Amino acid sequence: MTSQSPSTVKSAMRTIDIIEYVVACPSGVVAQEIAAGLSIPVSSLSYLLATLVERHYLTREGRRYLPGPALARLAQPRAALSLADRVQPLVRALRAQLNETASFFVRRGWEVEAIVTETAEQSLRYSIGVGTRSPMHCLAAGKAMLAAMTDEELDAYFTANPLQPFTDRSITDPAALRAQLSVIRASGVGRTAGEYTPGIVGLGMAVAVDGQIAGAFAVAIPLPRATPDLEAAAIARLSRAVDSFTAAEGPGALHNS
Numbered sequence: 001m002t003s004q005s006p007s008t009v010k011s012a013m014r015t016i017d018i019i020e021y022v023v024a025c026p027s028g029v030v031a032q033e034i035a036a037g038l039s040i041p042v043s044s045l046s047y048l049l050a051t052l053v054e055r056h057y058l059t060r061e062g063r064r065y066l067p068g069p070a071l072a073r074l075a076q077p078r079a080a081l082s083l084a085d086r087v088q089p090l091v092r093a094l095r096a097q098l099n100e101t102a103s104f105f106v107r108r109g110w111e112v113e114a115i116v117t118e119t120a121e122q123s124l125r126y127s128i129g130v131g132t133r134s135p136m137h138c139l140a141a142g143k144a145m146l147a148a149m150t151d152e153e154l155d156a157y158f159t160a161n162p163l164q165p166f167t168d169r170s171i172t173d174p175a176a177l178r179a180q181l182s183v184i185r186a187s188g189v190g191r192t193a194g195e196y197t198p199g200i201v202g203l204g205m206a207v208a209v210d211g212q213i214a215g216a217f218a219v220a221i222p223l224p225r226a227t228p229d230l231e232a233a234a235i236a237r238l239s240r241a242v243d244s245f246t247a248a249e250g251p252g253a254l255h256n257s
Contacts, residue, residue, distance in 0.1 A: 014040055015048055019057060019071070030066030078248065083214065084115045086248070090218065090241045091116045097237050098219060098230070101126045105141035105204070106215040108133055110161050112142045115215070126200050126220035137163050137177055137195075138170055141201030141216035144190030147181040148206045148213050154181070169194040189235055190216070194223070201226040205238045209249050217241045 017038050022029055027039075035045050049065060052058040056070040086174055087104040094102035095118035103117040111133040119127050128134075136142030136157070146157065163172040171177045184190050190204040197220075204218035219234045 011044075011048070014038070014044070016053070018045075018048055018052065019067075022058055022065050022179055023067050023071070026065045026066070028061060030063045034065070040219070048121075086211070087215070087217075087245060088116050090244055092118050094118070094217065094219060094237055094241055095120060098234055100225070101220045103128060103141070103218050103220070104215055105139070105145075105218060107136070107145055107213065110136060110157060112136055112139055113215075124222045124224065125153065126197065126222065128220070134196060135161075135164065135166070137161070138166055138192060139196055139218070140190040140192045140204030140220075141218040142190070142204075143181065143192065144188075144204040144206040144216045144218075145213050146177075147184035147190065148208065154178070166196050166219065167194055167198050171195060171197075175235070189238070191217075199223045201231070203231065203234050203238060205235075205242050207242050207245050209246075214245075214249075217245075 006154060018034060018040075021034055021037055025033075031042070031045060031049060034040065034049075035042050040048075049058065049060075053060050053065075053068070056068040058065050059068040060066075070231065073081060078086065083106070091102050092102050099120050099122060099224075101117065101120045103114045105112040105114055107113075112135075113133045114128050114130055117128050117130055119125060135145055146154065149157065158174050158178075163170070163174065163177065165172050171180065188205055190202070190206070192200075192202040194200060196202075199222060201221045202218055203221070204216045206216040207214050214234055219238060219240050221234065
């Protein structure tokens, strides 16, 4: 096992040591062998192994641990990764920074679909499953993407989509929604307040690649926690996620704000 300097974080070093040890044993290795080979207490090892399996850096077949698909993704060029793989670390960071549910949505026809989501670790929280499709006019991410459309695209949207109510706060008047989208175009921030799920405030920001909308980052906050300070912090974190994504995508990526 790698010797440690005074500044070394033991858990980080152990995690790296475990990955390197498993990679060095391509036929797989059991936990007891890892513990003995790296002198890691079994109580600590079980937690680290479970985390690495959950994050797909290792896989488990019976009692044996093998390298997982996340390791292969790290070696791939960014262009070879799926959109979900590219935004996953940024969504996870949003959730960690705010401890509120964070997601990334893409457009599917006239709906939005969550392709990545990280749920808050709080008792009162919002949860949405990957693959869930929702109406654009009721979600913050959907509004952010609508605001990024051209006037012609918006006309087509309103022609094809009667605005259905989902709560008593849903916007069903096209003129009112158009007015709100004008504000969103200026600020870059889509916002909802109980319009799809009662008691949930949503904030979203869209991103574009090569002039085309790639999707939108969003944060969902239960109303009791939706203070002005938390909303301001969420907007700042969303903006940072958008900037990080567009910078990584290269000069063709545009920040819609």
